[in-house]
Amino acid sequence: MPFTSCHLNSSRTNSEEDKQIAEEFLLDYFSNQQMDSTAANFRLFSKQFWQVSPREKMEKMVAKRNEILGRLKSTELGQWQTVVVSGSDPASKYVLQYKNKYEKGEAVETFTMRREGAHDSIRIIGYNINSDAFLR
Incomplete structure (x- = not known):
C-alpha cells in the first residue's frame, strides 16, 4: 500500500x-x-546554534566585543527579511541587520532567527558582527 501525504501551506x-x-x-x-x-x-x-558554535567561543567573542566596542548605546534596524510559512508544515525565518552604536565605535550585527512550529519560540540560529574597530 503506497503512503501519501498532503501538505497545505x-x-x-x-x-x-x-x-x-x-x-x-x-x-x-x-x-x-x-x-x-x-x-x-x-x-x-x-x-x-550551539551544535556548531561552542559556548566558550561565544563567551570569548562577547568579551572581545565588549572590550573593543564598549557598551551598546543605540540600535538601528537596517535591512531585514522575513519568510513565514503557515499550514501543515509551519516555519518562520527572520533575518535582521542592525547598525549599532557603541561607546568606542559602530558595528553591523546580523541576526538570523527561526521558529520551527506555529507555537514554538523564536530562537537565534545565526549571529554575525562586523566592525572596523576590530581592525584597529
Missing part, C-alpha cells in the same frame, strides 16, 4: 507584522546586552 514574505515580532524578540537581546546579562542572551540561541 501558505507563505508570506517581508510582512511588517513579522518584522515587528522579530524586532520585539531582539529588544530582549539588546536589553540583556545593556545589562551585561550574557547568560540570558545565550538562552535566546537555538540548540542548533
Whole structure:
C-alpha cells in the first residue's frame, strides 16, 4: 500500500507584522546586552546554534566585543527579511541587520532567527558582527 501525504501551506514574505515580532524578540537581546546579562542572551540561541558554535567561543567573542566596542548605546534596524510559512508544515525565518552604536565605535550585527512550529519560540540560529574597530 503506497503512503501519501498532503501538505497545505501558505507563505508570506517581508510582512511588517513579522518584522515587528522579530524586532520585539531582539529588544530582549539588546536589553540583556545593556545589562551585561550574557547568560540570558545565550538562552535566546537555538540548540542548533550551539551544535556548531561552542559556548566558550561565544563567551570569548562577547568579551572581545565588549572590550573593543564598549557598551551598546543605540540600535538601528537596517535591512531585514522575513519568510513565514503557515499550514501543515509551519516555519518562520527572520533575518535582521542592525547598525549599532557603541561607546568606542559602530558595528553591523546580523541576526538570523527561526521558529520551527506555529507555537514554538523564536530562537537565534545565526549571529554575525562586523566592525572596523576590530581592525584597529
